[in-house]
Amino acid sequence: MNTGRALQSLNGAQLNSKAVHQHAPGLKTPVKSGVTKPDTKHKKKKEKLSALCKTPPSVVKTRSGRGYRRGSFLGEGGFARCFQMKDESGKIFAAKTVAKASIKNEKTKTKLLSEIKIHKSMSHPNIVQFVDCFEDEVNVYILLEICPNQSLMDLLKNRKLLSEPEVRYFMVQIIGAIKYLHRRRVVHRDLKLGNIFFDPEMNLKIGDFGLATIISSPDKKRYTICGTPNYIAPEVLGGKNVGHSFEVDVWAVGIMMHALLFGKPPFQAKDVQVIYERIKKNEYGFPEESTVSEEARDLITDILCTDPAERPTLDEILEHEWFQAGPFPRTITVDSLTKKPRQFAYITKEESIINFNLCKQQVGINAAPKRPVEILKTDLESEKPKALLPNSLSPNNTKSKYREINSPKYLNKVNNKLATAHQENKMIALLDDTLSATIDNIKQVEARRLSTLTETDKPVLVSKWVDYSNKHGFSYQLSNGCTGFLFNDGHSLLKAQEAKNYIRVKASTEIGWTTTKFTGFKNELSKEIEIVEFFERYMSKHLSDVSSAGAKVFKNRDVFLRRYSREENYLMFELSNGSYQFNFKDHHKIVLSEFGLFITHITPNKQIETLPLRYVLDNGNFYEHPDEYFEVKYDFMKQALRQKLTV
Known part of the structure; x- marks a missing residue:
């Protein structure tokens, strides 16, 4: 079944005439081996089935009573005709229309339902968005996002x-x-x-x-x-x-x-x-x-x-x-x-x-693995004798449209984490809240809807780091002089520069993270303290600071690394004070701080400039130390923030 014309503008070209349709709606199969000429009898059948797709009424009503006003005819394939459809708000969609009369047996019905189930389960920026599915007495309608610039x-x-x-x-x-x-x-x-x-x-x-x-x-x-x-x-x-x-x-x-x-x-x-x-x-x-x-x-x-x-x-x-x-x-x-x-x-x-x-x-090339889709037999069984589509495919029923299955390996991981699931959920929720606030502030600044702040402390930076996650975790030193270690299980230990003062950061079922301060050496934490102090000595001896500003006294010293991400083009740090630091491969660093209201640029030769985001956007770049690729990197950062939000 070809959805081509459903996704293109009115004056699009003809459908691919070389696709041979047979057996069922949605099946475009080549001429089988040994056949050297097109089957003219088969062509007549194709035209006849296409003709079965009656022109929809001027207003198509769904079971819930929602109405779609039929627009222009877009084109047709072997078994479907396509029309523009406009909802009550004026939004335009493409409706792939399949005649019920062309669905003559259980096999063709199952194939159509499988197509709907698979497409419905997809959510990706480069896949046509499935919108809805409904039927009337003569047709089945598959409502899709309309793509106006053809194919x-x-x-x-x-x-x-x-x-x-x-x-x-x-x-x-x-x-x-x-x-x-x-x-x-x-x-x-x-x-x-x-x-x-x-x-x-x-x-x-x-x-x-x-x-x-x-x-x-x-x-x-x-x-x-x-x-x-x-x-x-x-x-x-x-x-x-x-x-x-x-x-x-x-x-x-x-x-x-x-x-x-x-x-x-x-x-x-x-x-x-x-x-x-x-x-x-x-x-x-x-x-x-x-x-x-x-x-x-x-x-x-x-x-x-x-x-x-x-x-x-x-x-x-x-x-x-x-x-x-x-x-x-x-x-x-x-x-x-x-x-x-x-x-x-x-x-x-x-x-x-x-x-x-x-x-x-x-496009999500490096995104986390996705759970596979499974089509259930119950999904493909009609719940009403005279209805083609089961209720689960009709509008206003967003539950149980499809079931995702997990591999045994994944399920074992889930079972092993049941004891900490509530803590992890709260941590993710807090991360998402910070991300959402930052993304919203950036949008408000770009739309000139936020009053401009002019002064802030320079942000706390991740100044040095060692990735030792293959064994223990991620060690880092902040520009405020503190040394931290993010352990692989998610908790952190933070050490102040001037004394034997430590902060232990753990997941919390109530507020996401809790901090416990203590002074001196604690037996139960001796191994962790040894790790932190080892990497503190290593970084002080072998690594240089990210900027030339040096350590200073900050109002909030209890800043720690909540999460970090290694991507092909940058390293991203998420700090507990609402700052996001991006270390790019060209050795420029850019930090969004104060939940997106301020932005900092650190050049490869360690010059630093902190400004309100509004000023930088108005200027199109930083003032004293511009980055030639600021516009590209700014889009990088916004996209990274959006992708971090859990769905």
Whole structure:
């Protein structure tokens, strides 16, 4: 089932005419081996089923009584027609409309419900957002976010060829979404240019989950021959003799990359059977007249490996030298829909590296593993004899839409942590409260809704650190002279500089953290004190301070490190006083303090400047010690804060 027109603007191009639909709504399968000509009888069936999708009434009512006003017709596939739908607030969506008359048996019904269940469970910035699902007497409606700037296929038709910087950017977004799917044990199986759409900000979104399937364990395979001919992987053509898995989506990445850079898919031919033979024999080439780089050709060759086990992983693709062999844009503008951007030539190598890492961060490349999705049999059973959809798929029922399953290893970890679960939840809640307050203050400052404060103490900085988390934890020294150690179990020990004064910080079920002060040596803490004092001596002897300001007396000395994060492009510290310190790879440090109201810049030669955030934003940079890439890094920091918030 093709959702393409549901996600594109009114004057979009025709649906991909080479996708052959058979058996069920949502199934786009190639002509099977041995068939050399399109099945004209089958074509008639396709047209007939599409005609079964009756035009919805001017107002479509859901079971809850909510109304959607039908807008313009957007297009149709083999089994679905697509319309704009506007809710009572005026917000516009895309409605993929499937005729109930086309759902003739339990198998086709199950396939449709599986598509809905899988898509409903997805939440990623580069996946088309599922909004709602409802039905009337003749149709089933799948309501989706509308992507007004058409698809990658439309972009390629308009432009004929895309530049390498654009394709680098697009590939990172696509791979980020695929990695999210694979972490949840979902294989899309129909990735192609026509199923990837542009939102209003020109971010890519993967849509159409009609062929998506769940593979619950790495050793399992699927055997259905399905996909779109130009994009189909060789192991899919092997059918029941071979089987396929997650690697088919990796293959599609190579096909799309080739198509965008060279103007057409590598195995394209007029005859579908010729396409399959070329795929099986891996017969393709690169146009001699093309100026596409050798690095790009090398990556495509690596991905389009006949043996799925020999293809690079998604992470390995992003590690390929091509991604850093030329300019990497910070964003793509709407102008790119019609003409080649010119500004890429002015992007420096350092800026490209920052943009590349920022893009990876935005799409969640390094995010924590996601729990897989499982489709329950009860989800696919109708609760009312005359209704197609079970109640759990109708609006106003947000519970039990799908169940997430956990691996035994994960469940064991959960069981082992039951005793401290309440403490951890409170800690996370307090971290989130601080993050939320900081994010909200930044928004208020950017909107000029906060009065400007002009004076503050210089923030407490993490001045030195040693990561010893492979054994004990993370040691650090603050600019106020205190030395701390964040142990792997989450508690901390803080030592004042001038005396044998210690503060022990522990998780609390009531307030997140509690601090206990004591003086001198405590037997029960002797081992921890030894660790803190060892690293205090080590850092004092071997490491230099982060700034030249030196230690000073601070109003609040009970500052400690709550959490730290190592990312590819920076190290992030979250302090208990509402400060967030970012140490970037280029040796610049930027600190958001006073819950986002002030910002500090420490240069590589240790010059420091602290200003109200409002002043820096008005100026577009710091005054005395500007950072050439401040704007990029500021976006980095905001994105990092948002990503730290638990959902």
